[in-house]
Amino acid sequence: MSDYLSGLNDIQYKAVTHINGPLLVIAGPGSGKTRVLTYRIAHLVKTGIPPWEILALTFTNKAAREMKERIAGVVGDKANQIWAGTFHSIFARILRSEAEKIGFPSNFSIYDASDAKSAITAIIKAQGLDPKVYAANKVYSRISMAKNQLVSPQAYATDPDRIMQDKSAKMPYVYKIYDLYVKKCAQSGAMDFDDLLYQMHRLLDLNPDNVVEKYRKKFKYVLVDEFQDTNSLQYGIIQLLVNYPGSPRNICVVGDDAQSIYAFRGATIQNILDFERDYPELVVYKLEQNYRSTNYIVQAANDVIAYNSKQIRKKIFTDKGTGEQIKVMRAVTDKEEARLVAESIVEMKNRLHLKNEDFAILYRVNAQSRVFEEALKNKRLAYKVYGGMSFYERKEVKDTLSYLRTIINPKDEEALARIVNYPTRGIGDTSLTKLRNAAAERGLGLWEALKAAPQLGVGGRAGRSMVEFVAMIETFQRWAKDDDAYELAKRVVRMTGINDQLKKDKTAEGKARVDNVQELLDGIKSFVEEDEVDELLDDVLDKSLTSYLQNIALITDFDNDANENDRVKLMSVHAAKGLEFPAVFIVGLEENLFPSTMALKAKDSRSATDEERRLFYVAITRAEQYLTLSYASSRYRFGKMQYNNSSRFLEEISPSCLALAQPMGNRATVSGVKRYQNSRPMANSGRQLRKSELPKIKDFRPSPVQKLLPGVKVMHERFGKGKIIAVDGGDKKVATILFGERIGEKRIMLKYAKLMII
Ligand code: ATP
Numbered sequence: 148m149s150d151y152l153s154g155l156n157d158i159q160y161k162a163v164t165h166i167n168g169p170l171l172v173i174a175g176p177g178s179g180k181t182r183v184l185t186y187r188i189a190h191l192v193k194t195g196i197p198p199w200e201i202l203a204l205t206f207t208n209k210a211a212r213e214m215k216e217r218i219a220g221v222v223g224d225k226a227n228q229i230w231a232g233t234f235h236s237i238f239a240r241i242l243r244s245e246a247e248k249i250g251f252p253s254n255f256s257i258y259d260a261s262d263a264k265s266a267i268t269a270i271i272k273a274q275g276l277d278p279k280v281y282a283a284n285k286v287y288s289r290i291s292m293a294k295n296q297l298v299s300p301q302a303y304a305t306d307p308d309r310i311m312q313d314k315s316a317k318m319p320y321v322y323k324i325y326d327l328y329v330k331k332c333a334q335s336g337a338m339d340f341d342d343l344l345y346q347m348h349r350l351l352d353l354n355p356d357n358v359v360e361k362y363r364k365k366f367k368y369v370l371v372d373e374f375q376d377t378n379s380l381q382y383g384i385i386q387l388l389v390n391y392p393g394s395p396r397n398i399c400v401v402g403d404d405a406q407s408i409y410a411f412r413g414a415t416i417q418n419i420l421d422f423e424r425d426y427p428e429l430v431v432y433k434l435e436q437n438y439r440s441t442n443y444i445v446q447a448a449n450d451v452i453a454y455n456s457k458q459i460r461k462k463i464f465t466d467k468g469t470g471e472q473i474k475v476m477r478a479v480t481d482k483e484e485a486r487l488v489a490e491s492i493v494e495m496k497n498r499l500h501l502k503n504e505d506f507a508i509l510y511r512v513n514a515q516s517r518v519f520e521e522a523l524k525n526k527r528l529a530y531k532v533y534g535g536m537s538f539y540e541r542k543e544v545k546d547t548l549s550y551l552r553t554i555i556n557p558k559d560e561e562a563l564a565r566i567v568n569y570p571t572r573g574i575g576d577t578s579l580t581k582l583r584n585a586a587a588e589r590g591l592g593l594w595e596a597l598k599a600a601p602q603l604g605v606g607g608r609a610g611r612s613m614v615e616f617v618a619m620i621e622t623f624q625r626w627a628k629d630d631d632a633y634e635l636a637k638r639v640v641r642m643t644g645i646n647d648q649l650k651k652d653k654t655a656e657g658k659a660r661v662d663n664v665q666e667l668l669d670g671i672k673s674f675v676e677e678d679e680v681d682e683l684l685d686d687v688l689d690k691s692l693t694s695y696l697q698n699i700a701l702i703t704d705f706d707n708d709a710n711e712n713d714r715v716k717l718m719s720v721h722a723a724k725g726l727e728f729p730a731v732f733i734v735g736l737e738e739n740l741f742p743s744t745m746a747l748k749a750k751d752s753r754s755a756t757d758e759e760r761r762l763f764y765v766a767i768t769r770a771e772q773y774l775t776l777s778y779a780s781s782r783y784r785f786g787k788m789q790y791n792n793s794s795r796f797l798e799e800i801s802p803s804c805l806a807l808a809q810p811m812g813n814r815a816t817v818s819g820v821k822r823y824q825n826s827r828p829m830a831n832s833g834r835q836l837r838k839s840e841l842p843k844i845k846d847f848r849p850s851p852v853q854k855l856l857p858g859v860k861v862m863h864e865r866f867g868k869g870k871i872i873a874v875d876g877g878d879k880k881v882a883t884i885l886f887g888e889r890i891g892e893k894r895i896m897l898k899y900a901k902l903m904i905i
């Protein structure tokens with residue numbers, strides 16, 4: 148048996164080595180579903196299946212990356228050619244090469260939630276509707292729901308149920324806003340997050356140029372992690388790719404119905420049932436051993452989920468030992484709760500020799516993080532909040548990115564509107580409104596209007612500034628043809644005056660903003676330097692600004708935690724899905740918070756509360772060794788003091804699993820607790836040479852592209868010496884280069900490559 152297969156139990160082994168035909172692994176938390184998926188991909192590649200024929204859909208890009216690293220440990224560099232990522236990132240990548248077939252430019256912009264909401268707000272205002280009644284948030288979520296159910300604006304307008312729901316919510320014109328929003332996105336050459344699914348489905352369904360056949364042929368093996376949380380649209384896309392006459396039907400999904408926590412986003416357990424219906428020849432494996440948690444934790448999880456009558460019953464056991472009982476802490480206020488948690492962390496670090504990074508604080512809603520941040524700061528504990536405002540949503544970062552977006556796609560009105568007068572250049576709101584009105588009359592977009600400002604009656608200083616602004620963007624566009632993304636971004640930051648503007652602010656926050664823009668530039672630089680070519684069908688994934696922008700639009704903060712190091716992790720329970728931590732705190736266990744008021748007051752409160760219970764189940768099962776549950780009798784919420792009882796979920800755990808907290812510091816040291824060691828092996832991706840292995844070259848000067856011809860010996864900054872075997876591609880020249888033994892053959896795009904002839 149190859150040694151990578153030895154880390155599997157019998158059933159896991161069967162699932163991993165099942166190659167042909169549909170496969171479902173349905174099993175409880177910590178039972179190795181994700182491990183099965185990872186090893187199965189490694190096994191497929193090992194048995195000779197080309198890695199680019201494998202499509203693996205994961206919950207985060209980080210999960211996909213970790214998967215690739217592990218797989219690389221088994222099969223080496225080939226792992227990079229696997230198509231692994233989130234639904235959104237994979238579909239964005241496909242749409243990038245196919246968008247024109249469905250009427251979008253290939254350099255389409257991706258609108259994040261804030262872009263989408265601001266576009267919706269603009270429509271609401273332009274329609275003379277009251278933004279207080281038509282809250283952008285609510286309208287956006289109605290539109291999002293429609294898209295996820297494949298309901299077009301036309302279908303929406305004639306759907307009596309939707310129309311009635313909107314009427315009773317006092318928003319009868321949502322259908323109209325939806326229609327205008329879709330048109331506006333099309334005009335702006337933009338897709339929002341839902342479009343990445345909706346348009347992907349549309350692309351395959353309309354099937355221009357037989358595009359569906361192309362991808363069916365390409366993806367011979369499809370794998371999905373966390374299948375319980377895929378919604379019907381995502382499932383529909385999978386079906387288009389896998390379920391057709393003559394298909395090998397090589398689809399493997401893993402999931403746990405008891406961890407389904409996105410019903411509100413349209414994912415239901417129904418998808419597991421549909422899967423069984425659609426693939427009757429399905430082979431199903433159930434895993435029963437939990438490899439993550441000690442027994443008290445597993446038992447508590449079993450106790451809680453037993454209250455949900457509809458879950459598929461599963462036996463779960465662990466041989467990790469009984470472990471410590473689950474601690475319960477009661478506080479009078481939320482502030483006290485946070486203090487107790489911080490003190491506990493200090494105490495546990497000392498007693499159990501844990502590190503900051505071994506701890507996670509999980510809460511029901513993101514707003515709960517603030518008090519914990521303060522308490523952790525007081526105790527001088529380093530921490531990181533996941534899921535708050537992410538790096539790319541910060542104003543200075545978004546402003547800079549908006550310049551780049553505008554250069555690539557000046558029709559992108561959200562980006563353009565952000566920067567037209569930033570840094571201030573005398574284009575005031577009044578002149579802008581005047582211009583927009585004149586443009587609207589002639590059916591022009593903002594970009595066209597700016598170009599023609601004087602003709603549209605906007606003269607004077609504002610009109611001149613508009614013309615100058617357009618000229619500046621056009622200059623950047625010319626440079627963009629030759630500059631790589633980094634060169635261009637650097638020039639933008641300097642020449643637009645963003646840098647000078649930010650530097651004027653000498654406060655700590657001001658300095659932080661300057662640093663953030665610098666960090667953004669550093670990120671672009673490292674993107675450009677990763678010059679390896681990724682096989683995208685026959686095309687290459689280039690290092691252009693377009694490809695950079697589309698990539699980062701989909702980055703979640705999990706993907707971006709390079710400088711994570713030794714910090715306590717704070718995140719919502721939703722965000723913790725699939726993860727594991729040695730010590731977990733689940734906080735705010737009160738009625739009306741966890742379970743949420745919304746669930747308790749829902750029309751179908753039973754099933755809404757079941758979903759909250761599944762969420763609690765997910766939370767408990769993140770813990771490997773230590774679990775603490777806490778609640779506060781009172782807390783400030785929405786500006787008012789609230790008094791709540793402890794959560795019903797606490798009572799669902801057998802008392803024998805629980806230990807009531809003792810005063811800090813007096814607790815006897817538990818003997819026999821070993822120092823926690825991180826036993827998870829670090830995958831060695833073996834992609835780069837170590838510094839010491841690289842030949843020393845003092846003056847590395849890249850040679851001109853036209854001299855890089857087959858047969859020429861070259862030196863690469865990171866890969867060392869190599870020989871060019873072939874050069875292909877027209878405009879985008881790509882060389883196949885054979886490097887030393889550890890690196891092997893690589894395809895590199897010459898335009899941005901750092902290669903020197905030797
Ligand atoms: P979740 O439902 O929470 O996503 P999961 O079923 O995907 O959980 P994994 O994350 O794959 O579970 O595995 C849980 C932990 O158990 C991981 O640390 C994994 O490496 C380990 N593990 C899984 N199978 C085995 C095994 N056969 N031997 C040793 N460790 C294992």
Ligand code: MG
Nearest residue numbers: 180181182725
């Ligand atoms: Mg998992």
